[in-house]
Amino acid sequence: xxxxxxxxxxxxxxxxxxxxxxxxxxxxxxxxxxxxxxxxxxxxxxxxxxxxxxxxxxxxxxxxxxxxxxxxxxxxxxxxxxxxxxxxxxxxxxxxxxxxxxxxxxxxxxx
Amino acid sequence: xxxxxxxxxxxxxxxxxxxxxxxxxxxxxxxxxxxxxxxxxxxxxxxxxxxxxxxxxxxxxxxxxxxxxxxxxxxxxxxxxxxxxxxxxxxxxxxxxxxxxxxxxxxxxxxxxxx
Numbered sequence: 001x002x003x004x005x006x007x008x009x010x011x012x013x014x015x016x017x018x019x020x021x022x023x024x025x026x027x028x029x030x031x032x033x034x035x036x037x038x039x040x041x042x043x044x045x046x047x048x049x050x051x052x053x054x055x056x057x058x059x060x061x062x063x064x065x066x067x068x069x070x071x072x073x074x075x076x077x078x079x080x081x082x083x084x085x086x087x088x089x090x091x092x093x094x095x096x097x098x099x100x101x102x103x104x105x106x107x108x109x110x111x
Numbered sequence: 112x113x114x115x116x117x118x119x120x121x122x123x124x125x126x127x128x129x130x131x132x133x134x135x136x137x138x139x140x141x142x143x144x145x146x147x148x149x150x151x152x153x154x155x156x157x158x159x160x161x162x163x164x165x166x167x168x169x170x171x172x173x174x175x176x177x178x179x180x181x182x183x184x185x186x187x188x189x190x191x192x193x194x195x196x197x198x199x200x201x202x203x204x205x206x207x208x209x210x211x212x213x214x215x216x217x218x219x220x221x222x223x224x225x226x
Contacts, residue, residue: 043217
């Protein structure tokens with residue numbers, strides 16, 4: 001079956017690192033994505049990783065993928081107040097057209 | 112390069128009415144997907160359009176229908192509105208056949224409230 005799970009809340013202090021976790025069930029997932037959603041807005045693509053990769057780094061963002069455990073994480077270095085938002089992970093399986101989203105993790109950054 | 116745009120921004124309807132939401136895809140993109148995001152939830156896939164044909168559908172009833180036009184813009188139509196249809200409706204465009212990821216880029220959404 002298709003299911004993507006995330007913890008609901010994360011609170012960090014400004015300047016610390018944030019780690020947002022995601023687990024998925026579909027072992028045939030090919031691409032995994034992280035999106036950011038600010039209040040009242042659409043989804044902004046942050047980064048993605050192909051399933052044959054273990055890690056991807058993009059400036060302050062580091063994505064780690066443990067395919068054996070079906071676990072994906074997003075690390076934000078030097079978290080800023082502007083990073084406060086809801087973060088969604090999503091998976092896509094090869095040959096399909098839809099993304100399966102998690103329920104989102106609300107990140108609150110304390111000044 | 113223009114991003115994905117949606118109209119209207121907000122909409123209020125009553126039960127039983129019909130609604131049409133519009134989406135313009137990002138330039139260079141030929142595929143449009145629609146998602147429903149209920150409050151506090153992640154987006155749920157409704158359907159996707161490619162070359163003016165429905166290319167796949169999620170678990171939504173037939174009263175949710177759509178169109179794609181030759182310029183790749185799209186409409187989502189919902190008939191016989193129910194209270195549970197109140198949600199943020201997101202449109203995403205992508206380039207099918209892209210050798211990378213078919214990455215979907217989202218618009219700002221239309222907030223539909225059904226009273």
